[in-house]
Amino acid sequence: MNVAVIGLGLIGGSLLRALAAHGHRVAGHDMSRQTREEARSLARAAELPPTADPGTRTIPIKGDWRVAETIPEAVAGTELVVLAVPLPAIPGVLAELAGYPGLITDVTSVKGPVRDLLRGRRFVGGHPMAGKESSGFLASDPHLFDGCAWVLCLEEDGTDLADWLALARLYTALGTRVVPVTAAAHDRTVAEISHVPHLLAAALSTVLAGNPLAGTLAAGSFRDGTRVAGTRPELIAAMCGGNAPAVGDVLAGIVAELQSYGRELAAPDPVAALTERLRTPSDLRRAWPAAPGETAEMTAEPEALLALGRAGGWVTAVRDDKVSTMRPGSGRNGS
Amino acid sequence: MNVAVIGLGLIGGSLLRALAAHGHRVAGHDMSRQTREEARSLARAAELPPTADPGTRTIPIKGDWRVAETIPEAVAGTELVVLAVPLPAIPGVLAELAGYPGLITDVTSVKGPVRDLLRGRRFVGGHPMAGKESSGFLASDPHLFDGCAWVLCLEEDGTDLADWLALARLYTALGTRVVPVTAAAHDRTVAEISHVPHLLAAALSTVLAGNPLAGTLAAGSFRDGTRVAGTRPELIAAMCGGNAPAVGDVLAGIVAELQSYGRELAAPDPVAALTERLRTPSDLRRAWPAAPGETAEMTAEPEALLALGRAGGWVTAVRDDKVSTMRPGSGRNGS
Numbered sequence: 001m002n003v004a005v006i007g008l009g010l011i012g013g014s015l016l017r018a019l020a021a022h023g024h025r026v027a028g029h030d031m032s033r034q035t036r037e038e039a040r041s042l043a044r045a046a047e048l049p050p051t052a053d054p055g056t057r058t059i060p061i062k063g064d065w066r067v068a069e070t071i072p073e074a075v076a077g078t079e080l081v082v083l084a085v086p087l088p089a090i091p092g093v094l095a096e097l098a099g100y101p102g103l104i105t106d107v108t109s110v111k112g113p114v115r116d117l118l119r120g121r122r123f124v125g126g127h128p129m130a131g132k133e134s135s136g137f138l139a140s141d142p143h144l145f146d147g148c149a150w151v152l153c154l155e156e157d158g159t160d161l162a163d164w165l166a167l168a169r170l171y172t173a174l175g176t177r178v179v180p181v182t183a184a185a186h187d188r189t190v191a192e193i194s195h196v197p198h199l200l201a202a203a204l205s206t207v208l209a210g211n212p213l214a215g216t217l218a219a220g221s222f223r224d225g226t227r228v229a230g231t232r233p234e235l236i237a238a239m240c241g242g243n244a245p246a247v248g249d250v251l252a253g254i255v256a257e258l259q260s261y262g263r264e265l266a267a268p269d270p271v272a273a274l275t276e277r278l279r280t281p282s283d284l285r286r287a288w289p290a291a292p293g294e295t296a297e298m299t300a301e302p303e304a305l306l307a308l309g310r311a312g313g314w315v316t317a318v319r320d321d322k323v324s325t326m327r328p329g330s331g332r333n334g335s
Numbered sequence: 336m337n338v339a340v341i342g343l344g345l346i347g348g349s350l351l352r353a354l355a356a357h358g359h360r361v362a363g364h365d366m367s368r369q370t371r372e373e374a375r376s377l378a379r380a381a382e383l384p385p386t387a388d389p390g391t392r393t394i395p396i397k398g399d400w401r402v403a404e405t406i407p408e409a410v411a412g413t414e415l416v417v418l419a420v421p422l423p424a425i426p427g428v429l430a431e432l433a434g435y436p437g438l439i440t441d442v443t444s445v446k447g448p449v450r451d452l453l454r455g456r457r458f459v460g461g462h463p464m465a466g467k468e469s470s471g472f473l474a475s476d477p478h479l480f481d482g483c484a485w486v487l488c489l490e491e492d493g494t495d496l497a498d499w500l501a502l503a504r505l506y507t508a509l510g511t512r513v514v515p516v517t518a519a520a521h522d523r524t525v526a527e528i529s530h531v532p533h534l535l536a537a538a539l540s541t542v543l544a545g546n547p548l549a550g551t552l553a554a555g556s557f558r559d560g561t562r563v564a565g566t567r568p569e570l571i572a573a574m575c576g577g578n579a580p581a582v583g584d585v586l587a588g589i590v591a592e593l594q595s596y597g598r599e600l601a602a603p604d605p606v607a608a609l610t611e612r613l614r615t616p617s618d619l620r621r622a623w624p625a626a627p628g629e630t631a632e633m634t635a636e637p638e639a640l641l642a643l644g645r646a647g648g649w650v651t652a653v654r655d656d657k658v659s660t661m662r663p664g665s666g667r668n669g670s
Binding site: 129130131148149151177179181185186189190192193194196197198199200201202203204205206207208209211212213214215216217218219220221222224225226227228229230231232233234236237238240241242244247248250251252253254255257258259261262265266269270271272273274275276277278279280281282284285286287288289290309310311312313314328 | 464465466483484486512514516520521524525527528529531532533534535536537538539540541542543544546547548549550551552553554555556557559560561562563564565566567568569571572573575576577579582583585586587588589590592593594596597600601604605606607608609610611612613614615616617619620621622623624625644645646647648649663
């Protein structure tokens with residue numbers, strides 16, 4: 001495909017490089033001149049013959065991307081634009097895409113607000129469940145998405161199935177697992193598995209305040225439980241604040257669960273009461289992540305795809321109007 | 336020293352082996368015949384000349400421990416008994432130590448209840464901040480305690496300073512950092528950095544219930560935030576239930592913190608409000624763990640030792656009535 005990526009941070013930069021490595025024609029743009037220079041330098045470097053590298057790169061990194069000075073220059077002649085900018089920057093980019101006839105997608109971590117901004121446009125929302133602690137083009141990695149779940153939103157009304165399948169074909173070919181869900185289901189679920197976990201980590205970190213002994217005695221369970229709390233507060237706040245209704249709702253559920261533990265602690269036999277209460281969470285965690293389960297071929301059809309996503313399944317390949325799918329198994333896979 | 340270890344699970348077994356490796360005379364006992372056999376087999380195996388092992392063992396593992404069939408047989412002739420049994424088993428062991436003239440210590444993760452059980456005995460409570468997911472003698476490791484914080488309780492009334500120093504000398508020589516604290520300060524702090532983190536992990540795991548999509552999209556922040564939730568519910572319940580007042584109190588504080596995040600999420604500008612709220616937790620987490628700070632020599636004296644512990648400091652060595660100490664620095668060390 002002929003693709004433009006707008007925004008060349010960690011995700012946009014990695015996607016630019018992954019698409020180029022898979023032989024697509026790619027153009028990139030970033031509002032930062034420095035980032036554009038970095039992306040251009042790497043494209044030139046990648047044109048050189050590969051050096052003997054005993055590392056893990058198995059896909060040759062091709063240098064066939066161009067970096068454009070403006071958005072119109074980047075998107076000219078492309079069939080697809082990927083918006084890889086933060087949510088607040090999307091309206092500005094859209095203004096520059098007023099007459100763009102191709103398909104638009106995005107990679108932001110909240111999907112309801114983007115769906116609303118793009119209403120009436122030829123758009124399919126996306127979100128790759130990949131990342132790392134560092135950010136910026138220099139942290140980008142063409143293998144960042146290998147094996148990751150890539151949400152592609154499918155609304156019962158308003159999503160063109162052919163567009164959805166074109167993106168699913170593109171992303172599954174990069175080695176990702178494409179998950180069909182509605183924007184609402186996505187936003188609720190990422191509140192559960194990403195946004196609220198950041199708030200729990202932050203709350204737990206407050207035990208360090210005014211108690212140096214806590215910092216000295218803290219070990220594994222504290223380290224794991226607070227790891228993501230060191231993320232810049234602006235980033236956690238943007239993520240949670242951009243998904244405030246779902247995050248607030250999920251957080252209230254977790255608080256209620258914790259309060260129930262508090263009641264068990266005050267029971268006449270707290271050990272017996274807590275043991276019963278904790279059995280389900282322990283079973284749930286020990287069964288996660290699920291081992292790969294059933295595979296199937298099916299005709300692509302919105303309702304069936306959404307049922308697949310609700311069941312935790314994903315698309316592994318697209319051929320014409322048929323998709324190959326996989327569902328989670330009942331056993332457990334890894335840690 | 337001449338030491339008996341009662342209970343040869345992960346902690347007791349590791350201590351038996353660490354003490355033997357450091358040249359102490361050690362006897363062990365476990366109520367399980369199978370565990371006694373395992374401990375005996377390993378003692379015999381360790382008497383063999385070491386094989387060429389390219390592994391990480393730097394201390395030769397000596398075989399000079401004996402495994403006794405009964406508690407009286409184990410403790411005969413020793414100066415120190417280490418109770419390495421679960422809290423509910425302590426009264427039974429104590430009944431068998433009725434006339435024991437030596438020093439008694441323990442390794443249980445809650446110190447107030449043990450202090451109360453041992454009142455009137457020659458006792459110093461202890462708790463090594465070390466562990467791993469597996470349990471039992473076969474999981475034991477003489478290097479389990481390398482560099483770990485080892486709490487030794489010091490009550491303003493009731494702890495004999497000479498006994499405290501004898502244990503501090505023994506444990507610092509094993510390469511641990513001995514932290515002097517009261518049982519009450521210990522129990523409050525482990526609620527913060529270990530017990531409540533297990534409850535947060537459990538609560539977060541409940542998002543998997545009835546939403547297979549969550550299991551498919553969950554990645555790093557969920558994995559870290561829930562890692563310890565897979566612990567057997569009986570163990571989490573025993574740990575938290577044995578320290579119920581402190582755990583309940585700390586949990587209530589965490590719930591209040593989370594509720595304050597919920598209020599910020601409902602603010603007119605949730606992103607700005609949350610950014611301000613999350614700055615302190617983020618700063619606290621990024622400053623942890625602290626780099627090593629100031630070292631000092633001091634005369635061992637209960638009030639000064641407790642002040643050291645409250646400040647997050649620890650004892651690194653004991654010589655006569657002098658101790659070498661270290662305090663946490665202001666910079667950060669590692670992740």
